Amino acid sequence: MSLLGTVHESDGRTWFTEVELPHGRRGLKINIEVAEVLVDERSEWGLLQVFDTPFFGRLLAIDGIVQVTESDEFIYHELMVTLPGVQHGAPSSVLITGGGDGGALRQALRFGGLASVTQVEIDEAVSRVCRRYLPSVSSGAFEDPRTRLVWQDAYAFVAETDQRFDVIVLDLTDPVEGSPAERLFDADFLKLVAGRLTPDGIVMTQCGSLIFQPDEVRQQVERLSRVFPHVRLHQAVVPSYQLTSFGFVMASAAELDRLDRAEFEARLGGVTGESGYLDYDSYRASMTLPPYLRRQLLGPA
Known part of the structure; x- marks a missing residue:
């Protein structure tokens, strides 16, 4: 039996039930049918599970929470990495904290000037x-000569390095109490991150499901707003994350201009390969929230 009974049999089929999310609303759980359990092992830092699923393809869960799936990882990683890179315009250096699956790394390497x-x-x-088990997510990014891999706690690395980065991507697991990721969401760490950016540098972080984790979204926007003068919430539907809109927060000491179509498409044109999700229309839509969510997450206009 796996963590908290997350894998179980019902009606002759095998199901993975995602655990309740940190800072999440109660009363609903997500069940995903499993065709085969490929990995069920505990590392030094958590329980790693890989499932082959009819709906999402192969799926990685850590401590009972879905992290990445073959079918829609490109949506998440294009918002997390390609979007801030295009917003910056010409990133030469990128730092990714977390992101062990390699999807963020793959997206960063698409920038021609990197x-x-x-x-x-x-x-x-x-x-x-x-x-x-999910080689398509990284697609050789770990072997690229521009890649530097550091196996270390991100808090210690950011505190000790003197390097500056054009884009910093906080590709973190959920802030489960007692986990290594928990303190990477707090204001002290964000202040360290701010000190590692170039003057027009951008930080991007995920902030959870807008529907399932509104408290986490509000908390992360507020924390970043105490550190950075310019903060903007983006959203996209990433089906593997509770089938709902998922939040991404961009922050910078520099103004975050809303790019017009010509400028956006010119900058995206400098990114190699074809984007599956991010274009000008999805960029504009990612900054739009219906009034009830805007009031709930960001307060009165």
């Missing part, structure tokens, strides 16, 4: 498992 990307991941087992 000189180097540093990925800091505390759990080498995540990358080992994903390279073997």
Whole structure:
């Protein structure tokens, strides 16, 4: 039996039930049918599970929470990495904290002017498992000569490095109490991150499901707003994350202009390969919330 009984049999089929999310609303759980359990092992830092599923393809869960799936990881990673890179315009150096599956790394390497990307991941087992069972997510990014892999706690790395980055991506697991990711969401860490950006640098972080985790979304927007003068909430539907709109927060010391179509498409044109989700229309839509969610998450206009 796996963590908290997340894998179980019902009606002759196998199901994975996602655990309740940190800072999440109660009363609903997500069940995903499992065709095969490929990995069910505990690393030093958490329980790693990989399932082959009819709906999402292969899926990685850590401590009972879905992290990445083959079918829609491109949506998440294009919002997390491609979007802030296009907003910046010409990132030369990128830092990724977390992101052991390699999807964020793959997106960063699409920028033609990129000189180097540093990925800091505390759990080498995540990358080992994903390279073997979800190789399409990284697609060789770990072997790219521009990639620097650091197996270390991100808090310590950011506190100690003197390097500056054009884009910093906080590709973190949920802030489960007692987990290594928990303190990477707090204001002290965000202040350290701010000190590692170039003057027009941008930080991007995920902030949870807008529907399931509104408290986490509000909390993260507020924390970033105490550190950065310019903060903007983006959203996209990532089906594997509770089938609802998922939040991404962009922050910078520099003004975050809303790019017009010509400027956006010119900048996106400098990104190699074809984007599956991000274009000008989805960029504009990602900044739009219906009134009830805007009031709930961001307060009165």
